[in-house]
Amino acid sequence: MKTQKTHIALMLFLLTIVSWQTTWAWQQKSLFETGRRLINIAASNNTEEILNLIDPKIDIDTKASILESFIQVKEGLFNTIGKNNLELFNVVKQNKFTYFILTYNNKFLFIRSKTNDKNLIVGNFALIDSKITQQLELGRKIYKMKCYSCHGKYGKGMIGPNLADFHWKYVKSDEDLINIIKNGKKGTVMIPYKSYLKPEEIEAVTMYIKVLQGKELPNAKKPEGDEIKVPFVIFKN
Numbered sequence: 001m002k003t004q005k006t007h008i009a010l011m012l013f014l015l016t017i018v019s020w021q022t023t024w025a026w027q028q029k030s031l032f033e034t035g036r037r038l039i040n041i042a043a044s045n046n047t048e049e050i051l052n053l054i055d056p057k058i059d060i061d062t063k064a065s066i067l068e069s070f071i072q073v074k075e076g077l078f079n080t081i082g083k084n085n086l087e088l089f090n091v092v093k094q095n096k097f098t099y100f101i102l103t104y105n106n107k108f109l110f111i112r113s114k115t116n117d118k119n120l121i122v123g124n125f126a127l128i129d130s131k132i133t134q135q136l137e138l139g140r141k142i143y144k145m146k147c148y149s150c151h152g153k154y155g156k157g158m159i160g161p162n163l164a165d166f167h168w169k170y171v172k173s174d175e176d177l178i179n180i181i182k183n184g185k186k187g188t189v190m191i192p193y194k195s196y197l198k199p200e201e202i203e204a205v206t207m208y209i210k211v212l213q214g215k216e217l218p219n220a221k222k223p224e225g226d227e228i229k230v231p232f233v234i235f236k237n
């Protein structure tokens with residue numbers, strides 16, 4: 001009797017999972033989930049599964065074109081790097097585009113597309129080859145050496161404030177961000193880094209902090225200061 005009940009409970013549980021999966025396309029949790037699915041599909045052999053991430057309401061020609069662009073991106077990806085070590089670093093929306101920022105072996109790359117308010121894909125994919133990728137690689141190194149000790153892993157905040165949460169005590173623009181890194185904040189342990197870093201290193205670490213915005217970070221320090229809704233300029237289209 002007891003085991004029968006457990007069986008039924010288990011079946012109900014499995015059914016819930018199956019129905020959840022089939023309606024998945026309509027109930028996405030976040031853009032991050034879309035991003036993670038995207039790279040899983042890119043790394044698998046089931047390319048056509050990308051159709052589950054596309055808004056079902058768009059016309060068949062557009063869907064076909066998105067699928068084709070995805071196949072091209074996939075080929076581009078795996079001609080240059082291995083299949084297994086891709087990770088989603090963050091997702092950034094800018095100028096009507098959505099950029100999926102991926103990392104592999106401490107390097108970066110971007111897949112650009114368009115997403116709707118349900119976080120479903122509505123535009124073609126493109127692999128973006130940008131000089132920002134090299135800047136970010138340098139930025140990550142500088143961050144680890146000079147900033148990590150106070151601002152924590154991926155800017156989640158420690159002695160210094162959280163740098164990844166769209167909230168700022170002193171920053172309202174791109175200029176403010178680079179200026180506080182250059183000049184520091186008098187009377188605090190945030191020293192002026194222009195004495196210790198080259199201009200291109202300051203630019204690189206500034207860019208790295210820009211792409212941290214909105215990154216999912218467990219146990220992050222709570223936000224301080226004002227929320228800045230407008231994203232920083234990262235990609236110039």
Ligand code: HEC
Nearest residue numbers: 146147150159160161168169170171181185188189190193
């Ligand atoms: C010794 C600790 C320490 C180090 C190292 C450090 N910071 Fe800071 N940083 C702070 C503190 C503390 C504040 C907040 C100052 C205040 O509240 O007045 C701050 C503030 C900031 C701010 C402004 C945040 C805001 O909310 O407006 C930015 C941006 C920043 N730091 C970036 C960096 C970068 C980039 C590096 C590495 C190049 C770095 N910091 C290294 C301690 C540090």
